[in-house]
Amino acid sequence: MSEDRSTPNPLRxxxxxxDTLSKVDERDLWIGLVVxxxxxxxxxxxxxxxxxxxxxxxxxxxxRPGSRVNPEAFKRNIAYFQAxxxxxxxxxxxxxxxxxxxxxxxxxxxxxxxxxxMAKAGFASTPLLIQQLLRLIDSYTITRENLLELIASxxxxxxxxxxxxxxxxxxxxxxxxxxxxxxYEASKRRAAASTLLAYLTLLLIPLxxxxxxxxTGL
Numbered sequence: 001m002s003e004d005r006s007t008p009n010p011l012r013x014x015x016x017x018x019d020t021l022s023k024v025d026e027r028d029l030w031i032g033l034v035v036x037x038x039x040x041x042x043x044x045x046x047x048x049x050x051x052x053x054x055x056x057x058x059x060x061x062x063x064r065p066g067s068r069v070n071p072e073a074f075k076r077n078i079a080y081f082q083a084x085x086x087x088x089x090x091x092x093x094x095x096x097x098x099x100x101x102x103x104x105x106x107x108x109x110x111x112x113x114x115x116x117x118m119a120k121a122g123f124a125s126t127p128l129l130i131q132q133l134l135r136l137i138d139s140y141t142i143t144r145e146n147l148l149e150l151i152a153s154x155x156x157x158x159x160x161x162x163x164x165x166x167x168x169x170x171x172x173x174x175x176x177x178x179x180x181x182x183x184y185e186a187s188k189r190r191a192a193a194s195t196l197l198a199y200l201t202l203l204l205i206p207l208x209x210x211x212x213x214x215x216t217g218l
Contacts, residue, residue, distance in 0.1 A: 008023045010031060010032070010126050013124060013175060018178055021120050024116075024119050024120045024123050024179075024182075026115040026119060027119075028119045029118055029122070031123070032119040032120070032121065032122020032125075035125055035129070036091055036094045036125055038129065039090055039129055040087040040090040042135070042136050043086045043135070044083040044090075045136055046086075046135045046139040047079075047082050047083045050139050050147060051079035052075065053142070053143075053144045054147065056074070056075045056078055090128075093202070094118075094121060097176070097198055098114065099114065100198035100201055100202070101121070101194050102114045104197045105117075105180055105183075105186060105194040106184075108190050108194055109186070110183075110185070110186040110190065110194070111184055112183040113183075116183045117179065117183045117184075120179035120183050121176060123179070124178070125172060127172050131166075131168040173196075177191045177195045180195055
């Protein structure tokens with residue numbers, strides 16, 4: 001006899017995270033995936049809009065005599081490439097975060113499935129719907145001059161690693177801790193430790209790769 005069960009609403013994570021995430025399980029993985037895909041679509045569209053407003057230089061090897069490179073088409077292709085990268089990075093971040101939290105929590109004695117955590121992590125990503133929607137609106141309304149000034153101001157005082165740390169990311173961090181705690185029946189302290197370790201790992205990987213690339217180039 002099947003258990004009567006209402007499908008959880010991911011938007012309820014914004015107001016009742018503990019109650020909502022406690023009800024999410026493996027059967028809701030498809031909903032979590034849809035949330036992530038919508039976020040990826042919004043993020044990639046905003047990235048495309050921003051890229052189309054930025055100046056771009058055509059590489060010298062494409063400017064040789066006789067070549068016919070359309071600057072507008074070249075910029076559009078670069079914008080498509082960046083948009084695809086943004087969307088792919090969003091999905092990959094969801095996957096890697098889920099896997100790392102799963103590994104760390106299981107190492108700390110937690111019991112639960114990866115599919116369950118992936119579903120909960122998708123639900124926990126709902127704050128990014130707000131962030132990326134605001135970003136999409138901004139990508140349509142911001143002027144080229146203001147966009148260049150914003151990029152220059154961020155690069156002047158903020159290390160690149162920390163440009164992605166904001167209120168929405170902190171919000172998601174809290175939701176992921178709740179997700180890990182409910183999925184693995186672990187204490188909040190253990191769930192917080194595994195989630196923070198996963199975040200630190202994701203922050204350190206780019207730093208280690210860039211350091212290795214610099215050492216290789218010396």
